[in-house]
Amino acid sequence: MTNDELCFLPATELRALYQLRRLSPVEVAEAVLARIERLNPTLRAYVTVTPELALEQAQAAERAYAAGAAGLLAGIPLSLKDLTVTKGIRTTRGSLLTADWVPDDDAPVTERVYAAGGVLLGKTNTPESGWKGESTNRVVGSSENPWQIGRTPGGSSGGAGAAVAAGLGQLAQGTDGAGSIRIPASFCGIFGLKPSYGLIPYWPGSAVQSLAHVGPMTRTVRDAALLLDALAGPDPRDRGSIPPAGNYLAACDGGVAGLRLGWAPDLGFGRAEPAVEAVVEAAARVFEELGASVEPVAPGWSDPFAIVDTLWSSGMAASRPDFEQVRALLDPGLVKVIEHGQEIHGVDVARAEVLRGQFYEDVRRFSAPFDLLLTPTVPVTAFPTGQDAPGTINGQPRSYLGWTYFTYPFNLTGQPAATVPAGFVAGLPVGLQLVGRFRDDATVLRAAAAYEAARPWAVERPPAR
16 A cells, blocks of 8 residues: 555544554554645645654554554544644644744643544644635645645635645544635535534634534544544533534444435525536435435525624624734734724624524524435635635625625534535535534434445545645
């Protein structure tokens, strides 16, 4: 097996081979680190690489397997998003203001990765403070989409998406405040899960924490479930964190026969580009072959973007009380968001929360008859690197987050939502979104795994070599 083949082996397969002593965690770590060294100068998926730590952890994993004491992620190469704090490891947050920041603490996610025996390769790129759905910042520049250099991998977990797609780590952790796991997973042709709100603890907190989810980005569904099993569960630092509902890897079994699914190409406020919608609808119909019913539905919801915009912009403004002193060091697009946020009043935020509750009730009532809702993940394919947004969709202009209208509704509701690769348009990946009922992550994973078995995508590899 070549080094590059090792880089694309799923984490679940690596674990099995490690247990049989047919493969060494050190050998795999060295192969992935070599691939990062070769490809990262082009892709800029990683901001910081930690080879010494990775090899130390791989050696520890090898000893743990020999002793029969290996943790859930022992020897598995993985990355953390550069918004996630890591004690002793540079965490830039995509900002010139924290370009050399080395935290004194680990996030709960970091602690759990270490406790499970994971091999930390480094920190992946993000826009400043995760403010947009594209991954350009003034610290390292733009991440590139491995399917086509010159196209964005999306954001804000764009470095993670590019890394996983290009074989620069089996597992990646992302965060999602308006689609930031699902957008890059869709653009990069991988699996991404925004779990139920609070299932993976989020700390340190932020001014947009009520929208933010932590979740896995992987090449296979079962790899995501494995990572979710390692990371899920409450932590006292996050008062909104919740316990897991069973074993998520086991939940991937069972199929979808008898499930009732709603196919919604339009939630009521925007459709995908026609070529994207055609690919996604064909993917949705695969569930009929697997024994589920798929019914076209039209939710007809009012666009909740004003709610998202109020919470997001005011939160970004609140996070920068020193705005006038640091304005010149901030991303120009973020400056505009903060300026807008400064014009929002407390009563506007309170009203947004009232409207959020009403929107959740609309979604809950409409979704109740269905086990899952299916939608496009993103209405377009990857747009040019460095743009904050795609500009127009179906001829209509869209603002900085307004183009993510299939993803941000479910940050408001906190429901689990995943994206699976549906196919390609002009050589660029397209995703199908699976939205589950309240806290029903298990059904999302089970359906995604069934789809993957019927239409496997991990055999597809981007041309980035």
